[in-house]
Amino acid sequence: MNKSEILKRGWNKKCPHCGKSKIFATWFTLNEKCEECDFVFEQNPGDSWAFWIIGDRFFLGIFMIALFWVIKPESFQTGLVLFSMIMIPLILTMPNRMGVCIALDCLSRNYLGDEKTVNKIKKAQS
Numbered sequence: 001m002n003k004s005e006i007l008k009r010g011w012n013k014k015c016p017h018c019g020k021s022k023i024f025a026t027w028f029t030l031n032e033k034c035e036e037c038d039f040v041f042e043q044n045p046g047d048s049w050a051f052w053i054i055g056d057r058f059f060l061g062i063f064m065i066a067l068f069w070v071i072k073p074e075s076f077q078t079g080l081v082l083f084s085m086i087m088i089p090l091i092l093t094m095p096n097r098m099g100v101c102i103a104l105d106c107l108s109r110n111y112l113g114d115e116k117t118v119n120k121i122k123k124a125q126s
């Protein structure tokens with residue numbers, strides 16, 4: 001299975017394993033597993049924590065530092081407009097970024113040799 005395809009499926013909020021079922025039940029609620037292939041999206045709760053932090057908080061921190069220490073808005077209104085220009089895309093793409101985090105977790109489980117994930121990926125390839 002192609003790594004970029006897995007990440008693309010995550011961005012599109014589809015199962016990183018089969019690409020058919022939705023990762024989220026609602027806008028922000030994660031399904032437990034794929035309805036098509038039974039792939040468990042978060043096998044060990046907390047394993048995807050690093051990906052969530054990198055995929056979400058890290059970029060938010062960079063944008064906030066850039067806004068307040070590099071750009072330094074001259075007025076409250078300018079700051080509010082710049083803050084909105086950063087926050088609106090971040091909020092709108094939150095499920096997509098979280099889908100990528102689930103896909104990264106899938107890739108790491110495969111890389112680290114998690115038996116359940118490796119066996120499912122091998123079955124899908126054959």
Ligand SMILES: [Zn+2]
Nearest residue numbers: 015018034037
């Ligand atoms: Zn699936």
